[in-house]
Amino acid sequence: MKKISIIALLAVSVATSVMAASVVGSRHDMVFSGFAVGAGGSTEVCIFCHTPHGGQTSVTLAPLWNNTAVASVGTLYNSTTMNFTATVEQVNATDARLCLACHxxxxxxxxxxxxxxxxxxxxxxxxxxALLTTDLSNDHPIGMDLGLNPEGIDPGIRPLATIIGATGFNENPFYGAANTMWCSTCHDVHDGDPLTAPFLRISNAGSAMCKACHIK
Ligand code: HEC
Ligand code: HEC
Ligand code: HEC
Ligand code: HEC
Known part of the structure; x- marks a missing residue:
């Protein structure tokens, strides 16, 4: 009996420790940061990005989007040592156009x-x-499909199970069935936890997040 209640307690504390901090009070809380309140003085935090009705459909599968997405990203990052490739169309199908609505x-x-x-x-x-502009040629590449065997395409990238597993992100950070990289691979737009700032999914202390994918 006692054993069961200890296990139950442990489960509660684990659940609390992995629970993400809120967007409320974060750099994405434009009410909190003071510049956003118009004449009506609404305090709705989500409204800058989402609306319950009348969401923008210009980006496929965008989550009830309430801001004007950029029409397209510009030039993408490239180098002579890149193994994965992505087209502008692929990047436009990620969340990049949503983030760039503001960034x-x-x-x-x-x-x-x-x-x-x-x-x-x-x-x-x-x-x-925080001003990225639509030119992504100097930004970490996104939009690439990593598939199920990324280490087979680039031996410098860890196996998928390691990236998403206990030593990596603890959840799949990719988008869709082809495991596509998007801005939200590294960022959690809703999580204002200072320990994982700036809006990162996991702490990058000691470059741990970079090393979750790169064998370096
Ligand atoms: C600064 C912009 C921004 C704000 C503010 C914001 N969101 Fe989001 N939200 C996004 C983006 C971008 C996505 C798509 C990327 C993703 O799923 O992580 C998203 C996805 C979502 C999703 C679908 C994916 C999921 O995580 O379940 C829900 C639900 C959601 N937001 C709810 C909210 C609520 C509720 C609030 C207010 C408390 C809020 N958001 C505030 C930008 C924002
Ligand atoms: C509705 C506008 C809006 C959208 C959409 C938006 N952001 Fe932001 N974001 C902001 C503002 C405003 C700031 C604060 C800017 C500053 O610090 O000067 C910010 C700051 C940030 C920061 C820096 C936080 C810090 O602690 O310095 C990151 C990282 C970020 N955003 C990522 C994203 C990502 C990734 C997306 C899409 C998934 C996104 N944002 C979508 C408005 C937005
Ligand atoms: C591979 C991981 C990764 C991807 C993908 C990524 N970011 Fe970031 N981003 C980071 C890290 C790490 C930082 C913090 C950099 C630092 O501390 O110097 C950051 C910082 C930022 C900042 C804040 C800059 C600052 O210095 O405060 C913004 C805004 C941002 N990212 C937006 C985006 C947007 C928009 C996308 C998609 C187009 C994106 N990021 C894709 C890892 C990533
Ligand atoms: C979710 C996995 C993931 C994370 C996290 C990640 N990367 Fe990457 N990164 C990749 C992939 C995949 C590529 C494309 C590699 C290729 O095509 O050769 C890449 C490309 C790069 C490149 C360009 C390589 C080239 O050949 O031009 C650099 C540099 C880089 N990442 C550094 C970083 C740094 C620094 C961080 C942490 C801030 C980071 N990455 C986080 C997956 C990741």
Missing amino acids: DGGVGMPVNQPNSGDMDPTAAVMSPN
Whole structure:
């Protein structure tokens, strides 16, 4: 009897420790950061990115999107030592166009304003390092399908099970059945935990996140 209750307690503490921090109060909380509240003074945090009705359908399978996605990404990263390839079309099918709605330079207006009051985030000023622009030629590559055997394509990349397993991310960080890399491979847009800043899925202390994929 006692043993069972200890196990139950352990299960609760593990669940708490892996629970992600919220978007509320994070750098993605544009109400908290003060610049976003328009004349109506709404306090809705999600509205900059999502709406319950009238979501944007310009990006396939976008989650009830409420901002203006960029039409396309620009030039992609390349080098003579790259083994995986991605096309602009493949990158456009990831979440990149959603992130770049703001990280191209300015936070756009929520397309569908909340009933609780207007929002006007247009005065938001992105710090220079948060400003990626649509030119991704100097950014870590995304959009590549890693498939089920990435180490077979690039021996410098760890096996899939190691990347997603206990020594890696503890969950699959890829997108779709072909295990595609997207911005959300490395970032969790909702998780403002300072221990995994800036919005990373796992801590990159000692470059641990980089090493979850790269044998270096
Ligand atoms: C700064 C923009 C931003 C804000 C603010 C934001 N989200 Fe998201 N959300 C995204 C993006 C981008 C995705 C798609 C990437 C992904 O799934 O991680 C997403 C995906 C989702 C999904 C579908 C995937 C999943 O994780 O289940 C849900 C549900 C969601 N958001 C709910 C919310 C809620 C609720 C809030 C407010 C408390 C919120 N989001 C605030 C950008 C945002
Ligand atoms: C609605 C606008 C909006 C969208 C969409 C958005 N962001 Fe942001 N993001 C911001 C703002 C505003 C900041 C704070 C900028 C600053 O620090 O100057 C920010 C900051 C960040 C930071 C830096 C956090 C820090 O602690 O310095 C990261 C990383 C980031 N965003 C990643 C993403 C990713 C990845 C996506 C898509 C999955 C995304 N964002 C979508 C508005 C947005
Ligand atoms: C391979 C992992 C990886 C991918 C993929 C990735 N990022 Fe990042 N990103 C990082 C890391 C790590 C940092 C923190 C860098 C540092 O600490 O110097 C970062 C930082 C940022 C920042 C904040 C810059 C700063 O210095 O505060 C923004 C904004 C951002 N990423 C957006 C994006 C967007 C948008 C995408 C997709 C187009 C993306 N990231 C894809 C790993 C990644
Ligand atoms: C989820 C897995 C993953 C994570 C996490 C990751 N990478 Fe990568 N990275 C890749 C893949 C896959 C490639 C493409 C390799 C290729 O095609 O040769 C790549 C490409 C690169 C390249 C370009 C290689 C070349 O040949 O031009 C560099 C440099 C790099 N990553 C560094 C980093 C750093 C630094 C971090 C941590 C901030 C990081 N990566 C995090 C998977 C990852």
